[in-house]
Amino acid sequence: xxxxxxxxxxxxxxxxxxLVRSDDxxxxxxxxxxxxxxxxxxxxxxxxxxxxxxxxxxxxxxxIIHAVPVQYTRDFLATVKDxxxxxxxxxxxxxxxxxxxxxxMTDILKECLGEDRSYAFLSGPSFAREICEGVATAxxxxxxxxxxxDDLADLMAGEDFAVFTSRDVIGVEVG
Numbered sequence: 001x002x003x004x005x006x007x008x009x010x011x012x013x014x015x016x017x018x019l020v021r022s023d024d025x026x027x028x029x030x031x032x033x034x035x036x037x038x039x040x041x042x043x044x045x046x047x048x049x050x051x052x053x054x055x056x057x058x059x060x061x062x063x064i065i066h067a068v069p070v071q072y073t074r075d076f077l078a079t080v081k082d083x084x085x086x087x088x089x090x091x092x093x094x095x096x097x098x099x100x101x102x103x104x105m106t107d108i109l110k111e112c113l114g115e116d117r118s119y120a121f122l123s124g125p126s127f128a129r130e131i132c133e134g135v136a137t138a139x140x141x142x143x144x145x146x147x148x149x150d151d152l153a154d155l156m157a158g159e160d161f162a163v164f165t166s167r168d169v170i171g172v173e174v175g
Contacts, residue, residue, distance in 0.1 A: 001093055002067025003038055004128035008161055009065075010045035018050040019057040019080070026050040042132045058083040063091060063152065070096040070105055077112040089118040089148050091141065095173050104173045118145040120152050123172045131161065138162040142172035 003018070010016040020026050028036040029050035033043050051057050058064065058080065068076045073094065084090075090113065092105045101107070109119050120143035131137055141156075141163055143149040149165035157163040166172060 001128045002065060003035055003044075004131040005065050005067065005093055005122075005156070006048055007042075007044050007132050008158060009156060010047040011158060012155075013047060014155070016045075016048050017057045017061075018048060019054060020050045020052055023052050026052055039129055039132055042129070054080050054083045058085065058088075061085065061088050063089055063155065065091045065093055066109070067093040070094050070098050070108070073105065073108050074098065074112060077109075081113055084113065087117055089120065089145075089152075091120045091122060091152055093122045095121065095123060104170070106169055106173060118148045119143060119169075120145070120148050121169055121172050123175055134160045136160050136162075138164065140164045140166050140172055142166040142169045144169060 006016045006018050018029065020029070025036060028034065029044065029048065033046060033048070034040050035044070064084065090109055092109060095105055097104060098108055105121060106119060120141050122139055122141050124139050126137045126139050137160065141149045141152050142165070144167060146165065146167055153163035153165050
């Protein structure tokens with residue numbers, strides 16, 4: 001799903017960096033503008049770049065879109081938290097309940113990255129392939145910081161991608 005959201009942002013000409021696990025995947029995305037495993041038939045915008053270098057990927061981020069499944073989020077964040085600049089807002093595109101803690105994504109993010117940054121949460125209904133193919137899609141971004149939600153909506157909204165905002169974080173995470 002992160003691939004689809006990155007593609008949508010990059011279609012607007014915004015440089016977008018994907019942090020991937022494999023050098024081979026990064027090379028394939030950078031050279032052919034296609035992901036070798038996920039939706040490999042869809043060409044990504046040239047403004048999408050991929051890297052396995054956490055520091056390089058996160059150092060100059062204005063926003064971070066976190067699309068790691070909730071069950072793997074805590075472990076993943078432990079490997080990148082030292083590279084995430086202070087005060088950079090996080091948009092979580094994954095939802096669910098962590099089985100080990102029964103926590104929502106909002107709980108996990110605040111526990112792992114602290115309370116001193118803004119968080120937002122995206123919910124569909126939406127499908128990654130349809131977003132990449134330009135099928136009309138609408139999502140909601142919820143945040144306690146409505147200005148952040150509005151900024152993210154402006155960043156992500158496109159001709160075929162409508163973004164509504166809300167302050168109801170728990171409703172969006174559960175819904």
